[in-house]
Amino acid sequence: MIKIGINENIQKIREDIENTCIRIGRKNDVKIVAVTKNVTVDRIIEAINCGIKDIGENRVQELMSKIDLIKPKPKFHLIGHLQTNKVKYIFDKVELIQSLDRIELANEIEKRAKSRNIIVNTLIEVNISNEDSKFGVKEDELLNFIEELQRFDHIQINGLMTIGSNTKDTKKVRSDFRRMYLLREKIMSEKYDRVNLDILSMGMTNDYLLAIEEGSNMVRIGTGIFGKRNN
Numbered sequence: 001m002i003k004i005g006i007n008e009n010i011q012k013i014r015e016d017i018e019n020t021c022i023r024i025g026r027k028n029d030v031k032i033v034a035v036t037k038n039v040t041v042d043r044i045i046e047a048i049n050c051g052i053k054d055i056g057e058n059r060v061q062e063l064m065s066k067i068d069l070i071k072p073k074p075k076f077h078l079i080g081h082l083q084t085n086k087v088k089y090i091f092d093k094v095e096l097i098q099s100l101d102r103i104e105l106a107n108e109i110e111k112r113a114k115s116r117n118i119i120v121n122t123l124i125e126v127n128i129s130n131e132d133s134k135f136g137v138k139e140d141e142l143l144n145f146i147e148e149l150q151r152f153d154h155i156q157i158n159g160l161m162t163i164g165s166n167t168k169d170t171k172k173v174r175s176d177f178r179r180m181y182l183l184r185e186k187i188m189s190e191k192y193d194r195v196n197l198d199i200l201s202m203g204m205t206n207d208y209l210l211a212i213e214e215g216s217n218m219v220r221i222g223t224g225i226f227g228k229r230n231n
């Protein structure tokens with residue numbers, strides 16, 4: 001079995017992010033979310049011991065099976081598609097739900113959050129590449145969606161999230177990321193209540209530097225830290 005150097009991988013990613021920020025002349029405010037689907041608790045703890053503070057899981061069940069075993073406790077992010085009937089398990093346990101993409105889901109989050117008198121932090125997932133296979137709000141529906149979310153007093157919108165196209169065409173990926181940045185600027189200028197788009201979550205192992213060049217400040221990296229998943 002090949003031992004993947006989690007520590008070396010994280011150091012290298014940090015260096016690459018820092019160098020990219022220097023090269024394009026922006027402040028390095030990029031947060032790394034280590035994506036831990038199919039990663040064992042031991043290896044997650046290894047990453048946390050290397051300074052990782054944010055952990056992303058895309059399945060509720062997998063998150064629940066690990067959440068109490070991971071120490072010291074990181075911040076957990078739900079990054080995958082969230083079924084309405086699973087909201088109750090995680091709404092008060094995660095730092096950020098990154099996949100808010102429909103009103104039905106917002107309704108359920110609002111109901112749960114209200115009953116506990118808490119505010120749940122979310123990112124709106126945008127299907128910027130407009131692929132049928134992807135979840136997320138379409139670009140041309142985003143403003144309407146945000147207007148509709150205005151009635152939910154217990155949901156805070158902290159930013160936008162997207163998954164780049166699965167293509168080698170970097171021009172296409174870059175142009176999608178650029179439109180995400182512009183969308184965020186546009187919405188911020190509208191000054192809605194409980195909408196504060198500080199976070200732009202885009203970029204994974206294959207495209208995170210490109211995403212940072214286009215303004216991402218949160219990258220979600222799995223394979224690049226833990227090695228190839230056997231699934």
Ligand SMILES: *Cc1c(COP(=O)(O)O)cnc(C)c1O
Pocket residue numbers: 035037058079080163204205206220221222223224
């Ligand atoms: C799996 C996953 C990632 C990480 O993907 P890698 O290519 O392994 O870095 C990021 N975001 C989401 C939503 C994912 O499901």
